[in-house]
Amino acid sequence: MDSLSKSRRKALKVSVAALCTEVGFGVAEESAIETLTEMLQSLLTEIGKSSKAYTELSGRTEVMVTDVLTALIDQGIHIDSIPAYANRGGKTVLISPVQTAAPPIQKVLSAGENQPHPAHIPEHLPPFPDPHTYIRTESGTQPVSEYQLIREKAASYKRDTERALTRFVAKTGETQSLFKDDNSLFPLIAVQTHAQPYLAALLPKDQDLDTLEASDIQGYGRQGSGSRPDLPGTRAQKSETVDPELIDNPYLQPVKLPKYKKYKIS
Incomplete structure (x- = not known):
């Protein structure tokens, strides 16, 4: 129920309470007042619907x-008794409700001046918003550009x-911990020991053997003069790639790795 319906319902309830006071009731239960209010609202609703129906039946849009x-006759109400009831003595007159002042609308903070509509935009359309919403938004504080502060922040983040x-x-x-009894204090990352730690220094990690030249790859037990046919990624297939000399930017040129050779282990 919206606010308008609530105010109308409240006015009907006050009218029912005034009629009960005229008849002689001093006290009434809330349920009884609500029932009488519902009956009065239903009667007025039916009278309004019947009046509208007769208006449309006559081909008009305004009720006469x-x-x-x-509509009153259809509801069984005697029309001749209405003037006498309206002029009765000792009736309760309800004063009109006091119109409360509308709360002031707070002004929205605006930044800059709103631009008017161009000639091709009608005036009834909403105005443009603040310029900072679609042109630019000025920052309140200047960004930090001092070298010392930037270096301190970078070191702190790292x-x-x-x-x-x-x-x-x-x-x-x-x-691991510095204390034997409690491992929760000052925890340290455990050092992983290897049986043959020297292998990590001898095994290649950054070079791919498939991309090396086939003439430079020799197996164990082969002589230095032996060679194998071209493998995938060898010099025969590298001719289809882009020539590094055509790239002007040195940072975009492919990395040139040193030739990797395996020597015979006697």
Whole structure:
């Protein structure tokens, strides 16, 4: 129920209470007042619907007095008794409700002056918003551009990142502690030992053997003069790639790795 319906319902309830006071009732229950109010609202609704129906039946759009009188007759109300009832003595007169002042509308803060409509836009359309919403938004504070502060912030972010990663590894992996009894204080990342630690330095990691020249790849037990046919990615297939000399930017040229050779192990 919206606010308008609530105000109308309240006015009908006050009218029913005034009629009960005229008849002689001093006190009434809330349920009784609500029932009488519902009956009065239903009667007025039916009278309005009947009046509208008679108006449309006559081919009109505005309700006339004759339409209302015909609707009252259909509801069983004696029309001749209405003037006498309206002029009765000792009736309760309800004063009109006081119109409350509408709350003031707060002005929205505006930045800049709104631009008027161009000639091709009608005036009844909404005006343009503030210019900063579709042109630019000025920043209140200037960004920090001092070298010392930027370096301090970068160092702080790096230190926090390393600390967070260290704590994550310490919580998810194996940890050691400076104290034998309590491992929760000052956790350290456990050092993983290998049976043959020297292999990590001898095995290649950054080079792909498939991209090397076939003449430079020799197996164990083969002589240095032996060779194998071209493998995928060899010099025969590299001719289809882009010539590095055509690239002017040195940062975009492919990386030139040193030739990798395997020597015979006696």
